[in-house]
Amino acid sequence: MNKKELIEQIQLKKSFLCVGLDTDIKKIPKHLLELEDPIFEFNRQIIDATHDLCVAYKPNLAFYESLGYKGLISLEKTVKYIPQNCFTIADAKRGDIGNTSAMYARTFFEYYNFDSVTVAPYMGEDSVKPFLDFKDKWVILLALTSNEGAKDFQQCKVIDVRGISTEKMFETVIETSMKWGDDDNMMYVVGATKAESLTKIRKIIPDHFLLVPGIGAQGGSLDDVWKFGHNDDCGLLVNASRNIIYASAGEDFAEKAREEAMKLQQGMKILLES
């Protein structure tokens, strides 16, 4: 999916919601466990209940990998089941030397046919570039994450290799990496718990989409993310995982997930029309 198509979906659905499929075999409703593929069945029902309210789905690879090859089969079926008009994100946080990153890119873009993959920046340009060689596919690079540990390195004051001082490591990451691609093939992860930093980030990259996790279970505010982070194209994909997919542990889990997704979508509709 390219940028124009993504923006069209946001306008059509009045939503910039991404539903995180952090599907945990220990948390899904018990009645699904008797089925042949409980993880896929859970995802299928979540997707059926939410696909008109969200513009993206983000399976978190860790949850599928923890079940070994069977989890990967569930993932494969899930990605195929997601409607064509939804943007897909492999939340995998990969990044390695060039020939290995190229292999990861083929995995997520060719084998699974995801639209995008989250990538960790620590190993630099040649670890990210192989992901940018695919038409209408995206790198979503970690910039400022939503977790407590973001302070350890991302918030360090930095003088980069050109001798240019920026306030923080995550700004150096954005300023350096934005030259590797453009706003048609790169997005950045910026946590909702760091909404005040969005103003600074928007000065560096006014046109890029941002993937914003941290709404809900992690405590971020949708209104703040919009206030500091949106641009003329909307420019935001706001992710919610646990508070949608685990809204109920009973047989009504999909219905309750829809209710939670709708609350967020209704809030987004107001912001988009404001």
Next chain:
Amino acid sequence: MNKKELIEQIQLKKSFLCVGLDTDIKKIPKHLLELEDPIFEFNRQIIDATHDLCVAYKPNLAFYESLGYKGLISLEKTVKYIPQNCFTIADAKRGDIGNTSAMYARTFFEYYNFDSVTVAPYMGEDSVKPFLDFKDKWVILLALTSNEGAKDFQQCKVIDVRGISTEKMFETVIETSMKWGDDDNMMYVVGATKAESLTKIRKIIPDHFLLVPGIGAQGGSLDDVWKFGHNDDCGLLVNASRNIIYASAGEDFAEKAREEAMKLQQGMKILLES
């Protein structure tokens, strides 16, 4: 495997060689492609031919994932096949928010039963700590990698959150993260192509093991790595992948792999006895 056992194996085998299992379906000998599981069959023969010459095996996850769930089956069989007296490294470069890193830790330490996993530091303490909760299991944290892109962020001059200036980002990563664990459950990745930096790194962490990729295909020198990087316990695992496992593309691939592994092991024996 704990540190004492690893050191015993190094002394017994007169080797600190790690064989990287970057097993690529496009590069393995053609005659294997007719078999049911060519990837596992290749690995099995490589392991049979080298296990007395090396102390560790490092499957690179990207290569297995690129084949979807079938690649993961090959990986699972490979890890089970590696002899108990060899240290196993999941070269996965994971790292995510706490609950997700915990899931990755269970994947690699419980499901696959690897001894260790490579972890990317960008997301900080709570992205690394969940991997340190497993007895006799190891985090191998990226510090200074062997690739060109290492200069982009790892070599940035940094002032950390305490206001303390260090020369380079990778030093801040080591100094900060060494407090999260100890030399019984953490190692660091330092590329052989950056051997001169090993002197500095050894001043910060004299006792930790270092995993050193970049010998062979990437151009690093074994003698330099030893000179600047060894400690009284040896303290090094030097990885070679492509130049061992792809030494021949014919039916003699395992025999040729053994020859290449033996060249390295013989060099290591001299260094260990020096």
